[in-house]
Amino acid sequence: MHKMKKILLSISIAIFTIAFVNTAQAVEWKGWNIHVPGYPNTVGMDKFAEILKERTNGRITLKMFHSGVLGSQPDAIEQVRVGGLQIGNFNMGPMGPIIPEANVLSLPFIFKDTPHMFRVMNGAAGEQINAGMAKKGLIGLAWYDSGARSFYTTKKPVTEPKDVQGMKIRVMNNDLYVGMIAALGGNGTPMAFSEVFTSLKQGVVDGAENNWPSYESTRHFENAKYYSTTQHLMIPECVCINADVYSKLSDEDKKIVKEAALESAELQQELWAKRSKASRDKVTAAGVQVTEIKDKAPFMKAMEPVHAAFLEKNPSLKSLVELIKNTD
Numbered sequence: 001m002h003k004m005k006k007i008l009l010s011i012s013i014a015i016f017t018i019a020f021v022n023t024a025q026a027v028e029w030k031g032w033n034i035h036v037p038g039y040p041n042t043v044g045m046d047k048f049a050e051i052l053k054e055r056t057n058g059r060i061t062l063k064m065f066h067s068g069v070l071g072s073q074p075d076a077i078e079q080v081r082v083g084g085l086q087i088g089n090f091n092m093g094p095m096g097p098i099i100p101e102a103n104v105l106s107l108p109f110i111f112k113d114t115p116h117m118f119r120v121m122n123g124a125a126g127e128q129i130n131a132g133m134a135k136k137g138l139i140g141l142a143w144y145d146s147g148a149r150s151f152y153t154t155k156k157p158v159t160e161p162k163d164v165q166g167m168k169i170r171v172m173n174n175d176l177y178v179g180m181i182a183a184l185g186g187n188g189t190p191m192a193f194s195e196v197f198t199s200l201k202q203g204v205v206d207g208a209e210n211n212w213p214s215y216e217s218t219r220h221f222e223n224a225k226y227y228s229t230t231q232h233l234m235i236p237e238c239v240c241i242n243a244d245v246y247s248k249l250s251d252e253d254k255k256i257v258k259e260a261a262l263e264s265a266e267l268q269q270e271l272w273a274k275r276s277k278a279s280r281d282k283v284t285a286a287g288v289q290v291t292e293i294k295d296k297a298p299f300m301k302a303m304e305p306v307h308a309a310f311l312e313k314n315p316s317l318k319s320l321v322e323l324i325k326n327t328d
């Protein structure tokens, strides 16, 4: 064969092989996120996808589906568990019904503040919670900030626990929250996030509870103008991956995936602090009446029975609750 032809042939074989090997090995994961573009979690998850693609040279890509277009949070958690989806950014609240250890994070006032929450999640208690998740097919890669959840209502502000009496309050999908609202004499109504705007507007519920960024990004503030800083729940969020998918990765890829998630969390936490302030400013400018709850003690006291009832039902989780409370 002519020398030139030979060279050309080996070049095309090489190109073909590279192309073939790349397509054969390349995987595309699908990821779920409930939040809209620009939200700290959305930006964080996009960053995660970007790092993943870059550091694996495109062997692993993550296609993110934002704004909850792939369905409700409880359904998406199930999908990531069974492998219909591979990745999700989940609030640990709706994890509780499946993962008992996660429920301790939904106990009112369990954390002293956000730094305490992160110390807990990155310490021994976080390890136990991760182990509980792993048993149910989910690996937690990193923790996102979700601030503190406070009440917002349509007709009158909540200034003390008894104001919630007789009110119908939307809660996330977890019986613990129904108990929490019942402890205040209200009626907790579990409902998908996407339905809250209309339910507030039509008076199906009298209020809901969330952090500043979600209250603002969903425009719930347009229908529920009274926001009271009870800060009764502080629930972290995870970047979670399907356990089978993760366990089949090479050690090198596991490291890339984990680091990408951690770096995305760093960005998310930075953006979270800024967005919380910006959201508060935005809704206040739009006419929201903020009731500052300076003394949280009456709400803590009113919600105490939630802890007792939980521990009675889940005696084996007592040590985890203690571990959290005793984490400096």
Ligand code: GTR
Binding pocket: 034, 073, 090, 091, 093, 146, 172, 192, 193, 209, 210, 211, 214, 237
């Ligand atoms: C948000 C959280 C979402 C979702 C939502 C809700 O703060 O980031 O994952 O749980 O609250 O209230 O359903």
